[in-house]
Amino acid sequence: MTPANDTFLRALRREPVTHTPVWLMRQAGRYLPEYNATRAKAGSFLALAQDPELCAEVTLQPLARFPLDAAILFSDILTVPDAMGLGLSFATGEGPRFARPLHDEARVRALTVPDMGALRYVFDAVACIKRALAGRVPLIGFAGSPFTLACYMIEGSGSDDFGRVRRMAYARPDLLDRIVDINAQAVTAYLDAQVAAGADALMLFDTWGGLLTRSAYERFSLRPMRAILGALRPLHDGARVPTIVFTKGGGGWLDAIAACGASAIGLDWTVDLAAARARFGASVALQGNLDPLVLTTDPETVAREAAAIVRAAGPEPGHVFNLGHGIVPATPPANVAALVETVHNVSREILRAGRP
Amino acid sequence: MTPANDTFLRALRREPVTHTPVWLMRQAGRYLPEYNATRAKAGSFLALAQDPELCAEVTLQPLARFPLDAAILFSDILTVPDAMGLGLSFATGEGPRFARPLHDEARVRALTVPDMGALRYVFDAVACIKRALAGRVPLIGFAGSPFTLACYMIEGSGSDDFGRVRRMAYARPDLLDRIVDINAQAVTAYLDAQVAAGADALMLFDTWGGLLTRSAYERFSLRPMRAILGALRPLHDGARVPTIVFTKGGGGWLDAIAACGASAIGLDWTVDLAAARARFGASVALQGNLDPLVLTTDPETVAREAAAIVRAAGPEPGHVFNLGHGIVPATPPANVAALVETVHNVSREILRAGRP
Numbered sequence: 001m002t003p004a005n006d007t008f009l010r011a012l013r014r015e016p017v018t019h020t021p022v023w024l025m026r027q028a029g030r031y032l033p034e035y036n037a038t039r040a041k042a043g044s045f046l047a048l049a050q051d052p053e054l055c056a057e058v059t060l061q062p063l064a065r066f067p068l069d070a071a072i073l074f075s076d077i078l079t080v081p082d083a084m085g086l087g088l089s090f091a092t093g094e095g096p097r098f099a100r101p102l103h104d105e106a107r108v109r110a111l112t113v114p115d116m117g118a119l120r121y122v123f124d125a126v127a128c129i130k131r132a133l134a135g136r137v138p139l140i141g142f143a144g145s146p147f148t149l150a151c152y153m154i155e156g157s158g159s160d161d162f163g164r165v166r167r168m169a170y171a172r173p174d175l176l177d178r179i180v181d182i183n184a185q186a187v188t189a190y191l192d193a194q195v196a197a198g199a200d201a202l203m204l205f206d207t208w209g210g211l212l213t214r215s216a217y218e219r220f221s222l223r224p225m226r227a228i229l230g231a232l233r234p235l236h237d238g239a240r241v242p243t244i245v246f247t248k249g250g251g252g253w254l255d256a257i258a259a260c261g262a263s264a265i266g267l268d269w270t271v272d273l274a275a276a277r278a279r280f281g282a283s284v285a286l287q288g289n290l291d292p293l294v295l296t297t298d299p300e301t302v303a304r305e306a307a308a309i310v311r312a313a314g315p316e317p318g319h320v321f322n323l324g325h326g327i328v329p330a331t332p333p334a335n336v337a338a339l340v341e342t343v344h345n346v347s348r349e350i351l352r353a354g355r356p
Numbered sequence: 357m358t359p360a361n362d363t364f365l366r367a368l369r370r371e372p373v374t375h376t377p378v379w380l381m382r383q384a385g386r387y388l389p390e391y392n393a394t395r396a397k398a399g400s401f402l403a404l405a406q407d408p409e410l411c412a413e414v415t416l417q418p419l420a421r422f423p424l425d426a427a428i429l430f431s432d433i434l435t436v437p438d439a440m441g442l443g444l445s446f447a448t449g450e451g452p453r454f455a456r457p458l459h460d461e462a463r464v465r466a467l468t469v470p471d472m473g474a475l476r477y478v479f480d481a482v483a484c485i486k487r488a489l490a491g492r493v494p495l496i497g498f499a500g501s502p503f504t505l506a507c508y509m510i511e512g513s514g515s516d517d518f519g520r521v522r523r524m525a526y527a528r529p530d531l532l533d534r535i536v537d538i539n540a541q542a543v544t545a546y547l548d549a550q551v552a553a554g555a556d557a558l559m560l561f562d563t564w565g566g567l568l569t570r571s572a573y574e575r576f577s578l579r580p581m582r583a584i585l586g587a588l589r590p591l592h593d594g595a596r597v598p599t600i601v602f603t604k605g606g607g608g609w610l611d612a613i614a615a616c617g618a619s620a621i622g623l624d625w626t627v628d629l630a631a632a633r634a635r636f637g638a639s640v641a642l643q644g645n646l647d648p649l650v651l652t653t654d655p656e657t658v659a660r661e662a663a664a665i666v667r668a669a670g671p672e673p674g675h676v677f678n679l680g681h682g683i684v685p686a687t688p689p690a691n692v693a694a695l696v697e698t699v700h701n702v703s704r705e706i707l708r709a710g711r712p
Contacts, residue, residue: 163684166649171657213647214628251608252626270608272570291569293522301527328519 003200005137008070012201012242012263012285014318020310020347021069022340023140025292026326027062028074032333034061045090049076055125056132063137065333066340070138070201073129073194075122077144077205080186081153083114101156103164108175113186116193123197130198141199143190145206145247146183146228147221153179162211169216176220184224188231195233201242203266204228210249217253222260229261244287248325258284269324274312277319285318290339292323295331299338306342315354321347359556361493364426368557368598368619368641370674376666376703377425378696379496381648382682383418384430388689390417401446405432411481412488419493421689422696426494426557429485429550431478433500433561436542437509439470457512459520464531469542472549479553486554497555499546501562501603502539502584503577509535518567525572532576540580544587551589557598559622560584566605573609578616585617600643604681614640625680630668633675641674646695648679651687655694662698671710677703 003009008021029035038058042048049055055074063071078096082088087099102108116123130139152158154165154176168176191202209221225245235241246266250257257265258280267276267288276286294305306321313319321343327336359365364377385391394414398404405411415430434452438444443455458464472479486495508514510521510532524532547558565577581601591597602622606613613621614636623632623644632642650661662677669675677699683692 161649161684163649163652163686166647167653170647170650170661171653210626213625214631217626249605249626252610254608269569270566270573270605275570291522291526293517293519294526296519297523297527305526328517330519 003133003135003138005069008138008320009200009242011318011320012244014285016317016351018348018351019344020313020319020321020351022321022343023068023070023072024062024323024327024336024339025072027066027068027072027336028058029327030329031327031331031336032061032065034058045076046088049074049079050121052121052124052128056128059125059129060132062336063133066336067344068137068340070140071129071133072140072203073122073126073142073199075125075142077142077149077207078152079119079122080114080143080183080190081149083118084111084153084186085114086153095158096152097157098153102150102154102179103156105172105175108178111179111182113182113189116189119190119193122190123193126194126197126199138200139198140201140203140244141191141194142203142205143187145204145209145221145245146180146187146224147212148206148208149183149187150176150179150220151208151211153183162208165208166211169212169220173219180220180224181227184227184231188228191228192233195235195241199241201244201263202232203244203246204262206245206247206250209247214253217247217250218256221247222253222256225262226260244320246287254280264318264320266322267324271324272312273309274314277313277316281316281318285320286313287320287322289322289324292325292328292331295323295335295339296328297335299335302335302338303342306339307346310343310346310350315350359489359491359494361425364494364676365556365598367674367676368600370641372673372707374704374707375700376669376675376677376707378677378699379424379426379428380418380679380683380692380695381428383422383424383428383692384414385683386685387683387687387692388417388421400448401432402444405430405435406477408477408480408484412484415481415485416488418692419489422692423700424493424696426496427485427489428496428559429478429482429498429555431481431498433498433505433563434508435475435478436470436499436539436546437505439474440467440509440542441470442509451514452508453513454509458506458510458535459512461528461531464534467535467538469538469545472545475546475549478546479549482550482553482555494556495554496557496559496600497547497550498559498561499543501560501565501577501601502536502543502580503568504562504564505539505543506532506535506576507564507567509539518564521564522567525568525576529575536576536580537583540583540587544584547584548589551591551597555597557600557619558588559600559602560618562601562603562606565603570609573603573606574612577603578609578612581618582616600676602643610636620674620676622678623680627680628668629665630670633669633672637672637674641676642669643676643678645678645680648681648684648687651679651691651695652684653691655691658691658694659698662695663702666699666702666706671706 245262251271264285269291601618620641625647
């Protein structure tokens, strides 16, 4: 069923729209007092992410405030390695931690694709959100990229430099191949199940692919992402599910990323959007790319910088407005309101003027 | 006076060499036990950096172990803002901290180019190192880029995201212009004085320019670096002092960086060196770009990865081998030995084969 507002899906297919669709990475998150209230009610981030009803509640919170053009499943990329038995936890005030990281070869050898039953709570959340959305806007499902998941699985937590991972890429590429290949199979099944539960589009978050050399990026990040995109089940009507691939720090490799088979490529804020649209806009949609720190300034600055991005994207079809990374907690919600309003208004003007 | 081994200077001028010169960012540092001993003797990092004799001692330590083709002044980029009165300190186990950061407009308005007399200890260190080197290899002087200095001056310390700086770039670009312009004047005087004291080449470290948008990078980082390069005093013989500009994370903007006026451009490890040489090698020398984490593996892996970089650079003149960022403390010195030997041997073969 086509959502009432299908602007986001049309932009991903590079079809004409009357305004540029906008959604924001981490649009349901700590900058919203109502999110913090729900999280407090749940007791912890993980308890929240594992409760389908509460996931639906926080997923819809930003949509109640702002006329966003898409919702995104509230979840975490590390659900998949948790289902593999690595033992995920979030210490208060710290990042994620695995009790059983891939610190030795035996653990890597023992790694297998998990039963999707262990991730049932995520698919229940998708179905629950989908009901709550009632067809207003599309719902984006997502997963971490095989390499980005591998980063946390090997390191055991977040890291300044993911030194263990980079060392493995050079000294034991065979082990890293094995990890990302298993991750690719797991992510494919995970995303297929999200679509079966109601997701209208899918995004792969490759947060750490930008740490690699060009050739290691091809081997350990882009190749397994390409494998996922090629293996996803088609929709009921035989069409491909729309997909977005986002490698933070991948601005130097856009030639390769743009050809990976995704409907859209996410851009971080370091990429010149006008140049990227000129170079790749005829073959792939682009998503981005306002610096999230702009949202911590003031409504006038937000409006000016957001309008500059919309103008840089120009009138050709195939732009989804987003940030270049997730919203930061210090963002005043009033700045998000100014952003969404500006993107809609400025793009309406540009698209009207651009029409023959 | 031309050093006995002038391979490094020849490579910067894109003149033929018989082996690829190699030096390593942070080659004098914590991975060397003798460095840690000297630092302990000095009492603190800052005491070490302010003692010209001890600076000479640690600068020469890696040269005693490895046949490196250049020495680099042992110092810190934050000497310049310290001389501006910001009050630099290094807490044990933490990074740098300024007692009087640029947290309000009044402090920015009061900022001025410091008297170079306050930096006399650095120029004394250059002279002292130069005497100790006795003409064996060239000595590289350096400074932080105006933007990278501004990052620490505005934030007051290191930071995950330099949020204050990025906010200023959007909301108060006039203030950031003022800071980087004053920094550019200060750095020009600072580098001129290093050359007067004996530095044979100069490097600008732009560690944080890669955090910016393309247009903000041009305005706040590349433009002031270009100003410095254009303002440096020529050498006694009227020639320009050889210069290297290194923006970490600048791989997406190499077209602009390669044209900034420097003799050489530093590349981090995410850049495909063969592609960069093909595209920019005829107009500028390139320096880099082994991932420093490779040096934390084993001598065989180091040799294989270093050889791949030398082969990617090819036989055309104008490559200086280096890492894509500084040596990490966990580096075993034996791996550095394997690296230098590999670069020299493999490049000798390639350069012999490449000669008509």
